[in-house]
Amino acid sequence: MNERIIIAVDIDYFFAQCEEVRRPEIQGKPVVICVYSGRTELSGVVSTSNYVARALGVESGIPISAAKRRLSNTDAVFLSVDQEYYKLVSDRIMGAVHSFSEYFEQVSIDEAFLDVTNATHRDYESAIEIGRKIKDQIKDLEKLTCSVGIARNKLLAKMAADSQKPDGLSVLHPDEISVFLDPLPIGKLPGVGPKTEKRMKELGIETISTLAHFDPGILADEFGRNLGPQLARLAQGLDDEPVREREPEQFSRIVTLKRDATSFNFENELRSMTGDISRRLRSSNSKCKVVGIIVITTNLKTKHRARTLDVSIDSEQEIFAVTSELFKSYFESENSKTQARRVGIRVSNLVSSERQESVSNLSEFF
Ligand code: DCP
Ligand code: CA
Numbered sequence: 372m373n374e375r376i377i378i379a380v381d382i383d384y385f386f387a388q389c390e391e392v393r394r395p396e397i398q399g400k401p402v403v404i405c406v407y408s409g410r411t412e413l414s415g416v417v418s419t420s421n422y423v424a425r426a427l428g429v430e431s432g433i434p435i436s437a438a439k440r441r442l443s444n445t446d447a448v449f450l451s452v453d454q455e456y457y458k459l460v461s462d463r464i465m466g467a468v469h470s471f472s473e474y475f476e477q478v479s480i481d482e483a484f485l486d487v488t489n490a491t492h493r494d495y496e497s498a499i500e501i502g503r504k505i506k507d508q509i510k511d512l513e514k515l516t517c518s519v520g521i522a523r524n525k526l527l528a529k530m531a532a533d534s535q536k537p538d539g540l541s542v543l544h545p546d547e548i549s550v551f552l553d554p555l556p557i558g559k560l561p562g563v564g565p566k567t568e569k570r571m572k573e574l575g576i577e578t579i580s581t582l583a584h585f586d587p588g589i590l591a592d593e594f595g596r597n598l599g600p601q602l603a604r605l606a607q608g609l610d611d612e613p614v615r616e617r618e619p620e621q622f623s624r625i626v627t628l629k630r631d632a633t634s635f636n637f638e639n640e641l642r643s644m645t646g647d648i649s650r651r652l653r654s655s656n657s658k659c660k661v662v663g664i665i666v667i668t669t670n671l672k673t674k675h676r677a678r679t680l681d682v683s684i685d686s687e688q689e690i691f692a693v694t695s696e697l698f699k700s701y702f703e704s705e706n707s708k709t710q711a712r713r714v715g716i717r718v719s720n721l722v723s724s725e726r727q728e729s730v731s732n733l734s735e736f737f
């Protein structure tokens with residue numbers, strides 16, 4: 372028997388919710404996160420928006436000018452994306468979610484899957500328990516809501532999570548799958564983008580049920596020999612993709628200072644962060660080539676400095692040496708104009724320390 376239980380976690384209106392948390396005064400207003408192209412003052416697109424703005428027709432992908440028009444009579448807040456900040460929040464959340472199962476896969480900045488088949492002994496009630504705990508923990512840690520879906524594979528878990536947003540917990544028992552899937556419009560099927568959707572509608576395919584039973588030959592002709600049959604399988608709720616651990620690309624830590632700083636006077640905090648990062652590198656058998664610092668100022672600007680090293684490192688002392696220098700030169704260059712409220716460090720360009728060793732062993736051998 373290879374029946375699995377998969378949990379999907381997706382943070383609600385992620386970038387916009389991050390901003391609501393760090394700027395509580397904007398809660399309740401329409402919040403629009405913008406990617407400004409810089410060409411003219413208003414050119415660019417909406418990255419995401421909160422649910423207040425969505426109810427007024429403002430969602431991902433529309434031009435900022437259209438969003439401004441639709442929200443012209445409201446107290447809407449337009450903010451520029453701060454990708455670095457969302458990444459820090461995401462790293463902390465993903466760390467917490469990962470702790471619920473060793474079978475963990477992060478698929479995007481705000482989304483992850485867990486395989487809890489063994490942990491739950493294939494019992495949905497105990498999977499729901501884990502789902503609740505994950506939601507509670509993300510709420511406690513970051514004050515963010517997320518939506519959780521539980522089902523027999525990644526596809527259905529994701530669709531279940533999407534079906535109850537925001538702050539949902541949706542379970543799809545194996546015997547409920549076709550009742551759930553069949554009536555849904557094909558646009559709800561992951562993998563069916565706007566172009567595919569349009570062509571399917573021209574072929575008379577409106578619902579997932581129609582797609583599931585459609586002539587496989589025609590689907591192959593229309594959408595390709597691989598994609599066509601694949602879409603039909605998805606429409607039947609079939610998906611064998613395993614939850615696949617991906618190598619982390621970076622590690623970061625950030626702390627709020629007890630007192631806002633205008634110089635490097637937080638050696639203890641830095642030691643604790645470098646110790647933590649060094650342990651994380653070693654436990655994943657990695658070393659880093661790039662070491663950076665993060666400063667979040669009292670007026671919520673996120674600043675970065677990073678150094679690329681000649682030799683990759685993983686020790687606490689080495690990481691401390693580089694980051695303390697970066698902090699010193701940061702505060703010198705800033706001329707103490709801005710105050711730091713939160714400070715962090717980040718290591719990236721990770722390389723496997725095992726591979727390095729074996730390479731050096733080999734070169735010794737030759
Ligand atoms: N994103 C983006 N541009 C897009 C889609 C998404 O910049 N076209 C960014 C902003 C989102 C984040 O990625 O906050 C996560 O994307 P989601 O699709 O999960 O959307 P949200 O989390 O914003 O909303 P939802 O509550 O629907 O999950
Ligand atoms: Ca999301």
Ligand code: CA
Pocket residue numbers: 381382479481482
């Ligand atoms: Ca997502």
